Amino acid sequence: MTHSLAPEVLAYYDRGNEAGRLALPKNRLELWRTQDVLRRLLAELGPGPLRVLDVGGGAGVHAEWLAGDGHRVELLDPVPLHVEQAGRLPGVTATLGDARALPVPDGEADAVLLLGPLYHLPDPADRLTTLTEARRAVRPGGLVVAATINRFAGLHDTMRSGAYFDPANRAATDACVASGALRPASEQNLFTTAYFHRPEEVPAEFTAAGLTTTGQYGLEGAAWLLGIEERLDDPDQREQVLAALRTAESEPTLLGISGHLLTAGRH
Structure with missing residues (x-):
């Protein structure tokens, strides 16, 4: 099956801004919280290195630190510029590909990360196909984590x-x-x-794809709306913010206040 990226989405990412987006002061909290949650979830799979498939991984901002942690990381992305950029990163294999038709064998990965695809697929059928492909690509008992925008x-x-x-x-x-x-x-x-997405929509989509939802994690909580960017420059205050966000990251009444949500599931 042949899929294509919407032209306006490709044009948006061809601007080349994605490589440095999470380094901007207003976006660093998203990066640090994604690292925080993913490291805990990956640790539950046992000692590494793990085979991680970073689907829609962009220019490799997450693939880079995952490889630095010792994991075997393969990034797939539909934007040629992103594949070129990610391919320069040490320890990262980057391939042009579409989340709806993953060019990998069944059960190849310990973890499949969908940190971008779901929110660029307005058609529910495309999101179901993407999650079903992730389930196929991950081993039994393996982890699928998807990011959505609230x-x-x-x-x-x-x-x-x-x-x-x-x-x-x-x-x-x-x-x-x-x-x-x-x-x-x-x-x-x-x-x-x-x-x-609304937070409650994502577990329903996981279930439809045959995945069992194991948790949801609001990344930024309310902190991204409070003007605390300068506090994140101080390592001690940054850790206090991250610790505070952990205490409420899965509180159902607060999931939707975050800008981004991670939903985790198992095959």
Whole structure:
């Protein structure tokens, strides 16, 4: 089966900004919390090195530290620029590929990470295919972790930045809140075509794909909305923030306040 990336999504990532996105002050919390949660989940699989398939891994921001931790990392991404960038990283094998048709044998991986694909697949059938492929590619008892963007993240982010008060951005944001589907108002939009989940939707999609959900983890909690970026520059205060977020990361009433959510499941 042949799949293609939506042209506007490819154009968005061809700008080349993804490689440095999580190094920006406003995005570092997402990076550190993703590392924090994933390291704990991967440790549950037993001593490494593990075979990790990083599907839709972009320019390799997560593949790089995973390889640094000693894991055997294969990154697949549909954007040629990302594959070129990730292929330069030590210990990372990068291949052009689509999450809906993984070019790997059954049960090859100990863990399959979907840290980007689900929110760029507005069609539920495509998301089901992606999760079913992840289940096929991971060994029995193996781990699948998917990142999603929360339904109200765009509303919170654009209100924080002031972009919400532009009429075109506000219309696109309000439509996304209503349906989950983000259709950018223009090329100058902060993001591209995407689907923003409600937290409870993701376990239902895992179940439909034959995966057993084992946990959900809000990454940024409310901290990303509180203007604490400068506190993260201090190692002691950063650890205090990370520790505080761990205490509430799986509290059901707070999952949706985070910008991003990780859902973990087992084959």
